Amino acid sequence: MALRNAVLAALLEGEASGYDLAKGFDASVANFWLATPQQLYKELERMAAEGLIETRVVQQERRPNKRLHSITPAGRAALHAFIAEPAKPTAIRDELMVKIQGMEPEDAPVVRAALVEKSDWAKAKLARYERLRTRLLNGRSEQAYLEESDRIGPYLTLLRGISFEQENIRWSEFALSVIDRRIAARAQ
Template identity: 70%
Template sequence: MALRNAVMAALLEGEASGYDLAKGFDASVANFWMATPQQLYRELERMESEGLVAARVVEQERRPNKRLFSLTEAGLAAVRAYVAEPPARPTAIRDELLVKVQCADVGDLDAVRVAITERREWAAAKLARYERTRERLLDGRTEDEYFARAERIGPYLTLLRGMSFERENLRWSELALRRLEQRAAAR
């Protein structure tokens, strides 16, 4: 999947500056796509030159002027075309931590435990952010009420997938740490 598709998905939420996209990316699409601010700015420039987004300048008094981007009709058509395409094969896991865990028996078990602990903490923090986003989206409604009445349900469905992923990271981290502790005690 190209970054542009994730950017267009984020812009479905409405007009945004590059800064707002970079900041909000974590809340809107980071549960399935990561990008640096520099990557976002470069992609917005390309998309603008291709007519997929339009930018307007907003003058600010005490700050530099900012450019707000929105999808054009061509951008919306590109989103529709992208959604209609069959998806690629599911993503394969490519995780350096898992390579380190694979080598744990001949390496430094303490270093592997530290890395897994960091992953567990990262997953817990991300899950907490996702929970806050979930509460904001629900805004006092039940999930059933949200699905029946929300203008867009895609962001909530992808959020649920991100939450599931982080819960599994937590579950696996606990299991791996427990087994590594048992292994270290047996040595």
């Protein structure tokens, strides 16, 4: 999947600056797609050149001018064409899993520290996702939201991100308990 498809999907929510998109990616799309701000800005330039988005400049007095992007009919068509394509299987590429796979007994303390960091990161991300969920629901039940909202995709992907981080936390806690027992047994 190209970054452009994630950007087009994000622009369905409305006009946004590159900064807004980057911030939005961190809050919502990051549960299934990661991009650096540099990658995002380069992609926005390419998408504008290809006519997938329109960009307008908003003059600002005390700040640099703001560039606002919106999806064009060609962009919507490209997104719908992408949606119609068969989805490719997901492949996990996780550096920590390689470290755990190759861990020798003497590596356990270093790997443990990396696991704690991963767990803390997942907990922080889960908290952000839960805050976003509360904002999306806006006092409604989940059922009411899903029945009343025009676009349910952002909520469904958010739920997937929530369950992903919950599983990361659960697995990290299990792995930490195993490593802690091994470290304690080795110390005796």
